[in-house]
Amino acid sequence: MPRPANPLVRERLLAAGLELMHTNGFNGCGIKEITDSAGVPKGSFYSYYASKEDFAVAVLEHYWASIDRDFGFHLRDASRRPIERVTAFFLALTDHNAHRNFTLGCLVGNMSLELADHSAEVRNKLDHIMDRWTALIAACLREARTSGDLPGDGSPEELAFVIIEAWEGAVMQGRIRQHRDSYERFATLAIPRLLGTSAVSLR
Incomplete structure (x- = not known):
């Protein structure tokens, strides 16, 4: 059974994504950069977002x-x-x-x-x-x-x-x-x- 979404992880991803996309643009940052900045494993990204x-x-x-x-x-x-x-x-x-x-x-x-x-x-x-x-x-x-x-x-x-x-x-x-x-x-x-x-x- 899949693990339920953690709202704290989601919030960290959003905060990191906002900073990076606002600074570097959508194409100027990758998923790994976002997850590294958020301090979460890259694989966990797809537990929250399809793309x-x-x-x-x-x-x-x-x-x-x-x-x-x-x-x-x-x-x-x-x-x-x-x-x-x-x-x-x-x-x-x-x-x-x-x-x-x-x-x-x-x-x-x-x-x-x-x-x-x-x-x-x-x-x-x-x-x-x-x-x-x-x-x-x-x-x-x-x-x-x-x-x-x-x-x-x-x-x-x-x-x-x-x-x-x-x-x-x-x-x-x-x-x-x-x-x-x-x-x-x-x-x-x-x-x-x-x-x-x-x-x-x-x-």
Whole structure:
């Protein structure tokens, strides 16, 4: 009878996979490197994941859960105006990216560029994460529209998509230049124009 899955081993694999895939990319790390980093035998990998692609899907879910856990509370903070919540969320993400000198980028964006054309399984997970991310931002925008803080009559969901697309572009440029200039442009140009707010410095 097969041994039941150990959640601690699964967590160690996910933590190791997240670090290695975020740093080196999906193709830049092998299963043995992942299991060595996690401190588990290579053979045990297949007790938890059917393939490396299956593992990448789990890593993406693990990554999004960490983003939601560590930064999503900004979007749910009822003590602040909805538009302020959106700004605070991206300010916090910027500070987080600065800790690694803007070198890692966003795993969602990185995996999109590396795997979306080659893996339907990964592409579906990325699409699902984008839907969830968009829903969180759109909920704030919908509140802002109701309170009169957000001008216009466009779809909050479409505006949320545009904001995330602008953010991903800023993150990509930040990774290329390993500098915060693109994040500053996002704060001083993109966010104010999209939300009708004042510019906010990310310094």
